[in-house]
Amino acid sequence: MDTKVRFKLDAHFRQKALSEFDVDWQLLHYAWEVGEVLGEPVKVVGPHLITLTPKVSGVYHPVMVNPFTLSEWHRQAEKLWLDMYRVAEGYDLPTANLFSCTTKFGRCEFWDACHVLDRDEEKMGTVYQRKRLQEYKGGSSAIQRAD
Numbered sequence: 001m002d003t004k005v006r007f008k009l010d011a012h013f014r015q016k017a018l019s020e021f022d023v024d025w026q027l028l029h030y031a032w033e034v035g036e037v038l039g040e041p042v043k044v045v046g047p048h049l050i051t052l053t054p055k056v057s058g059v060y061h062p063v064m065v066n067p068f069t070l071s072e073w074h075r076q077a078e079k080l081w082l083d084m085y086r087v088a089e090g091y092d093l094p095t096a097n098l099f100s101c102t103t104k105f106g107r108c109e110f111w112d113a114c115h116v117l118d119r120d121e122e123k124m125g126t127v128y129q130r131k132r133l134q135e136y137k138g139g140s141s142a143i144q145r146a147d
Contacts (some may be wrong), residue, residue: 001060002027002047009051021047028073031065041067082145093119 009017021027024047031042046062086092096114101107108114110128117123 001045002030003050004047004056005050005052007051009049014059018047018049018059019059022063023069024063025073027063028065028070031070031079035070041065041070057107091123 006017025049027045031045035042042065044062045065046060048058048060050058051057083092083095087094096119098114101111101114112127113119113124117127
């Protein structure tokens with residue numbers, strides 16, 4: 001179970017919001033990881049969605065883990081992890097995921113790098129500062145905005 005909090009969620013959008021978790025990367029990752037650690041398949045995962053206004057409420061949304069879907073998630077994850085390794089070790093440049101540039105939380109912090117500066121490192125040097133992975137303590141990214 002994963003707790004998610006929303007400030008406000010109108011009743012007529014509740015089912016849509018819950019259905020977004022039916023195939024959710026994070027929940028599938030949890031199911032796979034727990035299955036690996038315990039050595040047995042996880043059958044159900046789900047968010048506990050808490051809404052704060054107009055009054056505090058919560059609902060658990062159980063999601064049945066389909067073994068095929070989990071297997072497909074793992075296959076995709078391994079490809080992504082290999083790409084991440086290849087970038088971190090300097091074998092490849094990062095691939096822009098243009099479908100994640102804008103989410104319900106706004107634009108990616110590296111929007112300018114991809115959509116204004118065309119991922120040109122010389123241009124990017126005017127906005128971003130490259131750091132070694134060992135120096136960067138805020139996450140896995142080796143590039144940090146200069147401001």
